[in-house]
Amino acid sequence: MEPANSIREQLTQFIDKNSMTLSRFSEVSGINTGTISRILHGNRPISVSQLIAISSGMGVAADHFFADYVEECFAYSVSMRRIRPFILRSAELNRLDCIEQILYRLLDDLDYATELFEMAEQLFEQNQRSAAALLYKSVSEVEKYQHSERLAMCQYRLFLIGQGENLEENLRLAILFEPYVDRLDEGYQLEAFKDLIHAFGSVNKWSEVKNFADKMLQLAKIQYNTINISERQNQEWKLTVRPLYFYILYAWLIQSTVFEEQGDYDKALELVGLYASGQSWVREDDDESRRVLKQFEEWATANKYLYQMLSGDINVVKKYANYITQYPDEIFLALRYIIQAANKFNWNIDDILERFSDYIPLRTYKTEFGQYNSSMMDQNYAKLLGELAIYYLNHNRDVAISRILEGLNFSIQKNNDLNFIKYVMAFLEKSFSSENFEDKEKLKLLINEMQRINA
Structure with missing residues (x-):
């Protein structure tokens, strides 16, 4: 293929217009004079650095010149030595249009899948998520x-990149990714189960959450019980995002959270004893393990x-x-x-409301142990x-209306329809006069049902 001429033509015009010699342009650009001459005559391709x-x-x-350089990448011969740095630099400068053009030219050619995937992983680690998504989609397609x-890893990365504030969109992406989770490397599977738990849990899909938690437990136990007798011990640890x-x-x-949401507090309490028992069986003894075990003991x-308390024991409320x-970062959740x-x-x-009044606004997603999933916190x-x-409302406080309006506004912002309905119904209840006893009682029943669904 003949080399693209636009870059060379514009460079020639610039040199002529400014009455520059090649030596002078070499000084201002830092490119060797002989290299400039060969570039202008089309005797060699232009590198990204050049x-x-x-x-x-x-x-x-x-x-x-990035739009023109797309053609340069395919001039002479298709060269990943030019394409790779060009994609990475395009990502850095947010020229996603150029990346899309490159990928379109490479579409359906399996020979480039490995290099494109490696670039996608590099961009993902550098937090160039939009550019990485284009590459993951391209690899997924071929x-x-x-x-x-x-392919499973591409789908996992696309699922992670797509997670945002819209809970229903998060769920949609989780559903698309779910069929691929079992194809992931086992180390990534465990982290993927955790991410799926967050996505499904944020919209109260508790049966699915339980299923993922069961799979996570089974896989983690198998790996943990075999890792100490495996000759590949170090390799296994590297493949796991977190300690097993x-x-x-x-x-x-x-x-335990699933049983809590289902109202089975006895079973939830049984599981509390299990995740509080790490000191008795966790073999690791380092700063990280002590930190993790301490956090689970606190939880x-x-x-x-x-x-x-949720079982009806008022004596533990103050405790x-x-x-x-x-x-302090946990007070908000406890208040709920x-x-x-x-x-x-x-x-x-x-x-208690007076004591913790400063903690009722949602101030942070962080804890001493890390950061909560923002969708779940919302x-x-x-x-x-x-x-x-x-x-x-139950205690006939005037401030109820302002709280209802605040909740309505927040639910609209977060696309949380169930809470939207709850607040509307609570507002209607407040609007009823005391003479409307029958209708008011019906509305209370509806509110209680919405509480049960949205619990």
């Missing part, structure tokens, strides 16, 4: 009939109080409140459950506002 140098010498933007582990014991403990934590203590004061229990058992918790905040509005 393209940037030419742009600098001409005083134009670094990506000025390998769609291969049923390969690489973490996934065992986390699976138990999620299983176990808090959840023991929580499940006793629970006192315990969570040690963990305290208010929920108060509504269920008709308790007065004015003193869901919890919507639930807290709903429970708080109902609490104030």
